[in-house]
Amino acid sequence: MEAEDILLSTPNKKRKRVSPVTEIDDFDAAAIRNHIYAYYAHGEYPTLKKLAISLKDSGLFEGSPPSLSKILKEIGFAYKKNYKRKIIMERTDIALARIDFLRKVKDITDWDKVVFLDETWLNANHTVSRSWTDDKAESTTKVPEGKGQRLIISHAGTSSGFVPNCLLAFKSVKTTEYHEEMDFNKFKEWFLTLLNNLSEPHFIVMDNAPYHSVQKDKAPTTSNRKNEIITWLQNKGVEANNSMLKKELLRLVSIHKPRTPKYILGEIAKEMGHTVIRLPPYHCHYNAIELIWAQVKGYAARHNVAPPFTANKMLTLLHEACVHVKADDWKKVVEKTKNVIKKDWERDLQFDNICDQELIINLQDCSSDESDFDFDVDLGCTPFNN
Template sequence: MLLGRGIKTVQSVWSEYCDQKELTIAQTPSNKSSHVTRIPRSKAVMTLVLEFIREHRLNRASVVAKDVLALLVEHKRMKVDMTNEKHRAAALRVTQLFLARCGFKRGTQKGVSYGISAELAVKRDRYIRYISTQLQLSTPRTIVYIDESYIHHHYSRHNNSIYHPDDTASVPKKAKNKGRRLYFIAAIMSGGESDPKLLGLEIFEGGNRQPKDYHAMFTSEFFLEWFADLLDEIDKLQKYGVIFAMDNAKYHRTKPPDTPRGSMKKSDLMAACKDYGLDFDGVPTKPVVWASLKDFISRNIPAEVEKMATERGHVVAWTPPYHSDLQPIELIWSDVKGKVGRQYTATTSFEDVRRRLDSAFDELPSRTIYNCITHTENMVKEMNKYLEQLDEADDDAEESGDALSSDEVSDNSESDFKNIE
């Protein structure tokens, strides 16, 4: 039936209408109407519960329905006689139902990321403000994104392969080890839809004793030599005022050889402080001397790579820690390694992996590079808009006398990046 009712029901209603020329309005079923709930479904209550749960989870504390019930009672959002066991049990069931209907779940939250400190948030905001400003110029500056990665012998990407859940015999045996590694370093350059390029690609194999952290395979000497070649390549392309975006890897931030180190004697550190104009009251201990000296060095002595870039008229921008999503070259790594991994079989040799890796880089379309860079830069612009909205909200709050506390974000100057750790 079109009305969604049985024939007898329709006949009965029609007969009633024919006899009385009017219809009796049936009462709405109790399970179809809105009821007054003990816990208000207001935005204020949801915000209260969300902030309470978030605060406890960030401190690695467990949160259960009893904790939420106590919160609601404490903030007078729910009236409960906590001394009465039956009332308390009924209120707990109501709280559990409220949490379930609001979408809360129990267990380990998947896909979570590291919480960042206020200091890292400032570094992130500085980077976003700076890059966004450069992208909004009438003639945007060229940005070169630099990164390193690796792929091991038995790397496979078969997560889209067809299988039958009941066929356990088709489950492949897990490799006994990941095998040897191939390391690679490269850069991608923005420049519009027709000019994105892969630059400075270098692939090499590690030694017999390979470290767990692949970054240990890259040294400052190797990186500085590679960066010098990259600068020459940039000059040949006649690109000037380039921004080199790279992460905070130790070998990226190597200071000049004559920079004081914490392993030096206290007398040598004191002499360095005197040269830099740092004074102390009384007789400080070596840790105090080194702490002041280290802070001065990080703020005033540029890394070797920064000096090399500045001498050619370029600048280095340090991407904030734990924000690999701000590096479009990470998407290139995923694309290239995916092409290699999807070709893996049990008979794949290490030489096959090297050949497929070379082929994947050789056949990398410029359109893919352009799309990866555009995706990331659009995300940076959106994040910058969000930061501006937060600033406007803070200004409005200050005008109303109810200002929200916020960290200062420095201006969009290139000098910011010389001071970021």
């Protein structure tokens, strides 16, 4: 027996499992979404097997089909059967949210009156990820390992630049997701500052983060106590009492609750002459400030090269970075966002026409192919929680 034929084993050694590649940023998610739309636009059903190959060829995703399956579910797609074929379809609620948003913004005539707001973060040790080095001390970074203390940031801007006096940045005291440290009261205070710095009515584009979405007179749910449900119904002039079962009361709630919820921040903005337009889930590319954040973080990374690596220093770099973002930078990203929105509306119109006809099926995809089924079967719908 040749030496190379001998297989050595270590039965008691625990082998490290390779974790699935399921961490992607918002921009990659948007690119994958548009890649899937392109299949339908060309009259072809996308399957997990096809997508895994074509996304890799396009440089959009290098992971395995199971990893891709998880990502598709997370960004609002579900496994469906259509004429006994396994295909990937966008969840109806996500598609309707996008259509509602596009319908509201596509007819805006003055894009100078559109405000884009968002929250982000910067770590004290944030720096460039790659540089030329020969791995000697003289050409290696002095930035410590780890992320360091975090800054949580809110800002807003228009095609004219950042809205004056609206930069909010504070130090994080937790190591968890930064959204968890921005509560409704803190955001409301900042939002009022923003509104007071707008001299005329604007459209305000924001996402559906929980602290953006606190409802006014929210309809009760199964988590509410019975007496709370009764009180809500009675305030609406609906006859309800303690002799009724909770399921009966909730049925009355479903009948009498508003078709569209009213949000506290939206109502405040409305009273001051502004209109809040909410982004559809998983569509960050409709928010122009996302591209500005990339510019701000790039500046901070390039200039964070020497000690001290602290949150206070990063705060200084943040202010410098915002100053370096000019009105022309904002004008370009707003124009780009406007064009993406118009293009996507036209795409949805085209897709609607395609769905009204019979789609072309790639004959190279065998309808009895079981390889997709094992990966796709768990692509169920999950509630959106931004």
